[in-house]
Amino acid sequence: MSSTVRRVEEQSGTLTRNAPHNMEAERQLLGAMLMNNETFFRVSDFLEPPHFFIEQHKLIYEKIGQLIRAGKIASPITLKTFYPADYQIADMPVTQYLLRLAAEATTIINAEDYGHIIHDLAVRRDLIRIGEDMVNIAFDAPIDMPPRAQIEDAERRLFSIAESGRYEGGFHSFSDALSEAIDMAAAAYQRDGHLSGISTGLNDLDKTMGGLQRSDLIILAARPAMGKTSLVTNIAFNVANAYEAAEQPDGSLKTVNGGVVGFFSLEMSSEQLATRILAEQSGISSSDIRRGSIDESQFATLAAVAQRMQTLPLYIDHTGGISIAQLAARARRLKRQRGLDMLVVDYLQLLTGSGKRSDNRVQEITEITTGLKALAKELAVPIIALSQLSRQVESRDDKRPQLSDLRESGSIEQDADVVLFIYRDEYYMQSKMPKEGTEEFFKWQAEMEQVTGKAEVIIGKQRHGPTGTVQLAFDSSVTRFSDLAHDEYMPERLE
DSSP states (O other): OOHHHHHHHHHHTOOOOOOOOOHHHHHHHHHHHHHOTHHHHHHTTTOOGGGOSSHHHHHHHHHHHHHHHTTOOOOHHHHGGGSOTTOEETTEEHHHHHHHHHHTOOOTTTHHHHHHHHHHHHHHHHHHHHHHHHHHHHHHOOTTSOHHHHHHHHHHHHHHHHHHTOOOOSOOOHHHHHHHHHHHHHHHHHSGGGOSSBOOSOHHHHHHHOSBOTTOEEEEEEOTTSOHHHHHHHHHHHHHHTOEEEEOTTSOEEEEESOOEEEEESSSOHHHHHHHHHHHHHOOOHHHHHHTOOOHHHHHHHHHHHHHHTTOOEEEEOOTTOBHHHHHHHHHHHHHHTOOSEEEEEOGGGOBOSSSOOSOHHHHHHHHHHHHHHHHHHHTSOEEEEEEBOGGGGGSSSOOOOGGGBTTHHHHHHHOSEEEEEEOHHHHHHTTOOOTTSHHHHHHHHHHHHHTTEEEEEEEEETTSOOEEEEEEEETTTTEEEEOOOGGGSOOOOO
């Protein structure tokens, strides 16, 4: 134990204690494996050699695993060949020690319980080590080392323990999978719109996608000025605004509609994002809000909208340049503290890999998209990640995006469950305006009327649904997407 920790213990009047371990459980489990090699397979999916406290037990478990995985029998006789003839463990010849382990073996019925005991004690030892390091670093850290760096490091190590400490994996029976499928169908029947996923608040998009599905990585990509941040902000607000939860028998809350939203805004500040949402919901231009070009009634409208939005379960993190590991740690923390039903990342190319910035950006993007997909599965929430498109779109006559236009498209296309593109013909038509009064101008004007205020969301990939195009309305003055009124529902025109 370090001198600093010892000093703290002496000041508090406590005595130095041995690290938690259970030597008998280790011996009996190893003996059970030597008596019946099937025991190894009951614990090998979660128990690793470092989980054993006694150094020799780590080696014995490792050698048992090597023999069994090689298709050989692991017994005291076969195991002793790994050791020199005069080798001793606990002051006795190795053969005698191995035979003693077999004699003390527990039954195969209890083997898994013994494995969990050993594993849990190892986790407690890791927690003690992290606690010691936190105290030592806090005492001895140089003055220019910010506490935030120590907190981030401690969180990373704690979450690493939490991740490696899972042993619920493995096969599930088909009946369990069927029950989960039926539960999902029942939830969809009870939810607004009868959707299996979370409603985006945009009916036509929901019909095509069935809502935002749990554990899905959804990539939303577009060229600049197409409105990708606007669309994802609209969806985030709609989900948070529809949030309803029911209290469970254990006192916890279960989301029954809408959801708690986490928003990583790596490009815009939280104030800029809030201004956008205020503009969308109040119908007042965000540029007018920023410049203060509003009258008294508009300010009253803004105040009323802001008051209504105070309780929205929408949480924004606007830290720039964070790594995928930091993002994952913060998302887990949000889920633990506030709950989490949907995550937004704006945008993917502003994230960094877990190590130093790589010269190979494609490899780094692969790590990021793989990490986001793993996080979506782990937290069981949809993650919408915005992405840039390459400039090759601009060189084509038809500028509608396709999968090959994604930057570093290989990993993004592979890891994503859904890929959405935004395309607005109005944006490109504006730059083609001919001279007023000419025949070309009147033709252009007629075409502009057809596309003004309209946007296309192109579903380029969807694992569990059709691809295609969804037409939406877009109000550029307040950056708001909404359902497009269909011609059959429009009032009849008078000729």
